[in-house]
Amino acid sequence: MITATPSTAPRSGFGLGTAVSPIVPVGRRFLFADRRRASLTVLGVAASLMLVLILDGIFAGAVDRVTYYIRTSPADVFVSQAGVRTMHMSASTLPADTPARVEQVPGVTWAAPIAFASGSVAGPRGRQLSYLFGYDTSTGRGGPTRLVAGRAPGVGEAVLDEQAADRLGIGVGDRFMVMGMPVRAAGFSTGGSSITNTTIFVDLTEFARIHDDRVSYVLAGLDDGADPETVADAIQAEAAGVEAQTTEEFADSEARVVTDMSADLLRLMSTIGLVIALAVIALGLMTATLTRLRDFAVLKALGARTPRLAGAVAMQVLLTVVLATTVATTAVLALAWLLPLAAPAVQISITAAAVLQTATTALLVGMLAALWPLRRIASLDAATGFRETR
Structure with missing residues (x-):
């Protein structure tokens, strides 16, 4: 969240201007300014999270089946x-x-x-x-x-x-x-x-x-x-x-x-899936920041400090990961219900702990990837930053 007071400054298109409320949710506005790009980013992150959840879920389901008689x-x-x-x-x-x-x-x-x-x-x-x-x-x-x-x-x-x-x-x-x-x-x-x-x-x-x-x-x-x-x-x-x-x-x-x-096979599958997922998440969220770098320079020229800009980026990442986690979890739960109809011996077991761990990892990686491009703005004065991002 970035606070802006009414002024006669020209409208930037992101909530700064005379007709704006004092509290401007810049992170959310940046994310949804281009809804098609936002949708692609969320779906890309969701697909990556699905990969990790499915791999974990198949193994957890296999363990559930093996222990079914005992339980x-x-x-x-x-x-x-x-x-x-x-x-x-x-x-x-x-x-x-x-x-x-x-x-x-x-x-x-x-x-x-x-x-x-x-x-x-x-x-x-x-x-x-x-x-x-x-x-x-x-x-x-x-x-x-x-x-x-x-x-x-x-x-x-x-x-x-x-x-x-x-x-x-x-x-x-x-x-x-x-x-x-x-x-x-x-x-x-x-x-x-x-x-x-x-x-x-x-x-x-x-x-x-x-x-x-x-x-x-x-x-x-x-x-x-x-x-x-x-x-x-x-x-x-x-x-x-x-x-x-x-x-x-x-x-x-x-x-x-x-x-x-199954430890060796599980570790290999999980590592490959996790690396692919984190690479996609990092690339998607870093690109989301890079496409808005000029807008961040404008905000800095208008008086926003670097911590406030980082907060806006963090909010953008948080919203993206939350939406992607919701989409991924819903899709995997639907798959867990449908898959046994086609392949009864295969069971996907999804737990809240697995979802939370996957989402937390995605959030940490996403934060690092999305905040990294801001170093270009943080190390420059506002006017120079504006010129370099044009």
């Missing part, structure tokens, strides 16, 4: 072999009596064993990596969160995620292969497929036929009001040779290992 589980505590804190890149084997020992711990209402292994599933249209879960179908604990078709699996049957079933050409009642063993599709679940893998659920006895007879993890449900962390510590102390974590801790551990597995 939607009815269990309050996950129990695994001592030293094992994840499902990915881990092998956990527990003694057969572990569920009974966990259930005896004060605060535990129920304990359900599950078996877990990684392998592949094959259908008429191809093959896909898969995580195989074995659970007690009589209680349903440890099984799929929700069935969208069919029923729970019986002998020689399995429940397959609906997205994988569609991709592999498998219908309810069809036979397909899991780890080289034939099964029949009893139903379809949802939410268990990602870009790289899917999930399959079978009864524990069927898991023993396909893979082996073991208990990989134990899910524990707690009494109302029981503190998960306290009970997890008690389980770990009383049931020797186990690792007990709350569901939240287990999901966080799973997310970290997935992030570590």
Whole structure:
């Protein structure tokens, strides 16, 4: 904001003159003086922000899918072999009596064993990596969160995620292969497929036929009001040779290992996207200042000090980034809603923290790029600055 008092000075076209209010929003007027240029600048910055948000959102969505089973589980505590804190890149084997020992711990209402292994599933249209879960179908604990078709699996049957079933050409009642063993599709679940893998659920006895007879993890449900962390510590102390974590801790551990597995690729993609985005933002906002450099010289000749000019530029940058962030966020949210319709396995997850971090980075870079050309005006007297910008 620049303050100008009424005078007989000629009108500059930017709010200085006899018919002007004392407070002149110069930054906003500079931005919207040429609406076509302003629109192009905002859209250019928005496109750059979209690139960063989409890259972050795809990775966050993949992590959400990988941890979906854990996050939607009815269990309050996950129990695994001592030293094992994840499902990915881990092998956990527990003694057969572990569920009974966990259930005896004060605060535990129920304990359900599950078996877990990684392998592949094959259908008429191809093959896909898969995580195989074995659970007690009589209680349903440890099984799929929700069935969208069919029923729970019986002998020689399995429940397959609906997205994988569609991709592999498998219908309810069809036979397909899991780890080289034939099964029949009893139903379809949802939410268990990602870009790289899917999930399959079978009864524990069927898991023993396909893979082996073991208990990989134990899910524990707690009494109302029981503190998960306290009970997890008690389980770990009383049931020797186990690792007990709350569901939240287990999901966080799973997310970290997935992030570590993809760290190099993620860092490369994010760095490339960020550099491109920041270059476009810097160029666009620097150009916006350069095109108004003569106008800033006029304002300085009329008495405006350099800090006031910098304030006008800062306001222009702030408005541009805010508008661009709004456009980019709206567009990415729309894409996150539409993309699963075309590619169900791809999920974009946008968080307020990601939007705030991206906008803040864009604002800092934009400020530096837009204020840099003002050094030409700041280092000269008003008359010389006016002549040099003509």
